[in-house]
Amino acid sequence: MLKEKSKLLLEYLENNIDSVMKEPVGFIRFPFTDPGSVYDGNVWDWDTYWCTYSLLPLRKILRGGELSEKIIRHVKGNVLNFFDWQLDDGYIPMMIENGEWDEPYLNIQHKNGYLMNMHKPFLCQQISLISREIGDYGWILDKVSAIEKYFECYYKNYYNDKTGLFVWRDDIMIGMDNDPASFGRPKSSTANIFLNSFMVMELDCAAEIFKAAGDTANSELYLKRKDELEKAIHEECFDKRDGFFYSVDVDVCTRKYDWFHKGLGVFWKSLPIRIAVWSGFLPMLSKTATKEEALELRRHYHDELAFTSDYGICTLGKNEKMFNLEATNNPSNWLGPIWLVANYCVFKGMLNYGFYDEAEDMCNKSMNLLYEDLLETGCMHEYYDPFTGKPVMNGGFINWNILALNMVTELQNAKQERGIL
Secondary structure (H helix, E strand, O other): OHHHHHHHHHHHHHHHHHHOEEOOEOOEOOOEEOOEHHHOOOEEHHHHHHHHHHHHHHOOOHHHHOOHHHHHHHHHHHHHHHHHOOOOOOOOOOEEOOOOOOOOHHHHHHHOOOOOOOOOOOHHHHHHHHHHHHOOOHHHHHHHHHHHHHHHHHHHHOEEOOOOEEOOOOOOOOOOOOOOOOOOOOOOOEEOHHHHHHHHHHHHHHHHHHHHOOOHHHHHHHHHHHHHHHHHHHHHHEEOOOOEEOOEEOOOOOOOEOOEOOOOOOOOOOEEOOOOEHHHHHHHHOOOOOHHHHHHHHHHHOOOOOOEEOOEEOOEOOOOOOOOOOOOOOOOOOOOOEOHHHHHHHHHHHHHOOOHHHHHHHHHHHHHHHHHHHHHHOOOOOEEOOOOOOEEEOOOEOHHHHHHHHHHHHHHHHHHHOOOO
16 A cells, blocks of 8 residues: 555656756756745755755656756755855855845845844755765865855854854744744744754764865864764753753843842753754754663654644644644744654654654655545645644645655665564
């Protein structure tokens, strides 16, 4: 049955993949991929990464390999488009829109002195994906100085020295648009576990790129930074009481007034934002979690009151007061609906730690969800109701939904390697 479902999804992708591979337009000078649906014509940071992640394993299969080189050209173009609009201080926008201006809107705001969130930590990860696939880093090595500037901008504007964690500047375009740990909170006050987990992976890939460039010093530097960040995540984000990773509030200090508060002051660096958000599983994806911590996270995976759904992982615990399934764009709704990218990240995390039953459970749920959607509507959607599996909005969305196919292959390969099948 899983084979039949994979076949339907692959057929849908073959028939519709041209709609997400775009040619240069306006000030977007290189070919690129977009998510489809209402996001047509724009280059997004983590969206392009996941599109690359899902398409590369399929490039020699789709239409008998006919699209192989085209896919490589477009995913390389994703990266080159972002470098094309890097500013002098290293800032790279989260999104490049085919809009009414002469340059990306986010760059205009940044130049005007408004500190915007920058490209989420998926740039080096995307470079590594492509380079490993084609067995060559040469296509990007002229950008190593630009990569250094990118990280310099991150450490200057988004790094919290006190905790050793990275913070969002605000809640605009943070990927999980209305994550309560960041949404509506004061600027630069949240060290989000989403941001920091993916930054661990980004630093690791940066080290890989610098090693390929023959720059041993920088390669070692970024590995050191990765280790430091993982240590900070353990110290500040893992909650021993709940056995879960949380985003944390870093805006904590002794507020002195006149002669008050002269004694013992605030000595803790952060406070946990104890909200059950799916991103608490991400340290398993980045392989930051210890085996003991991973076992705690596996327990949360089975929490019927919070995360468990017949269709995957609820993006916000069902027992949180913010839980909501409203159809909304700008911000998109991550307050409980099922998103395939969240399903995949949790799946991969479980696989990383050898939790094959949970990985298989997530794989089956994801494939069932998309299969039923394709049968009933003829397309896939951006996110889904965790109680019914019905689509919430944005039909024609493709992008990271393709990750369901990755789950099938990766689960099978992992089991074969360990002699489980």
